[in-house]
Amino acid sequence: MAQKYSHIQQEAYEANMQLPKLNLVLFTFGNVSAADRSLGVFAIKPSGVPYEDLTPEKMVIVDFDGNTVEGILRPSSDTKTHAVLYKHWEKINGIVHTHSTYATAWAQSLRDIPIYGTTHADHNTVDIPCAPPMSDEMIGGNYEYETGFQIMNCFTDKGLSYEEVEMILVGNHAPFTWGKTAAKAVYNSAVLEQIAQMAYITESIKADALRLKDALIKKHYERKHGANSYYGQ
Ligand SMILES: O=C(CO)[C@@H](O)[C@H](O)COP(=O)(O)O
Secondary structure, eight states: OOGGGHHHHHHHHHHHHHHHHTTOOOTTOOEEEEEETTTTEEEEOBTTOOGGGOOGGGSEEEETTSOEEEOSSOBOTTHHHHHHHHHHOTTOOEEEEOOOHHHHHHHHHTOOBOOOSHHHHTTOSSOBOEEOOOOHHHHTSOHHHHHHHHHHHHHHHHTOOTTTOOEEEETTSOEEEEESSHHHHHHHHHHHHHHHHHHHHHHHHOTTOOOOOHHHHHHHHHHHHSTTOOTTO
16 A cells, blocks of 8 residues: 555544444444545545454545545445545545434434534534435435435535534434544544434433523533634644
8 A cells, every 4th residue: 555645544544443432333334534635535444344353554545536546445335425525525634424323313313403402502503404315316326426415415405514513414324424634523423422312312301302592502602612712623
């Protein structure tokens, strides 16, 4: 493997290894990628390889059109989704896909995750969006490629910025998160799973729980992310 990709292979490997440590994946579920925009490629987990068998060298190098540039193993089955997002959302350099239990349950319910408390407001001032399930024509196309557009179209339809909200539930599928680094994308996946679990439990205690008032959401978020805040770096 060319030395010139070793830095993103190492970054992708370390980020992938965080997923089982954070209980965000079971067996070979999920995948993480890390991009180098100066080279126009990203390193991604190979498909079907157990996390305990991963090495940096096994990370597959792919371009932003989803073509394998280097690697003997097949890249993740979600590679086209990662490629579409890297190609169109130019500020992201890390993407995570998991099937974490609570976030996936919300994705299967086709509901956005409402803001029930300040824990959620620490990270997002909006309900966590759930992209609608794929249309028949999307299903008839390239599934993973279409998932990338399903994600971007949802953000466009909801008027959301991918730089402010770094997570989404894909209807009938599972969550995707992203960030300026692969490590930040992993952090976002762990935060999303925690928010999803808290929201589910909140609704199981009180089905008609009330959303946080917008004024408090704004006040709380700004308290955490205001000037000179280290939070969420
Ligand atoms: O979304 C799915 C399956 O529904 C995939 O993300 C699998 O969870 C992992 O696939 P590979 O990355 O091993 O191909």
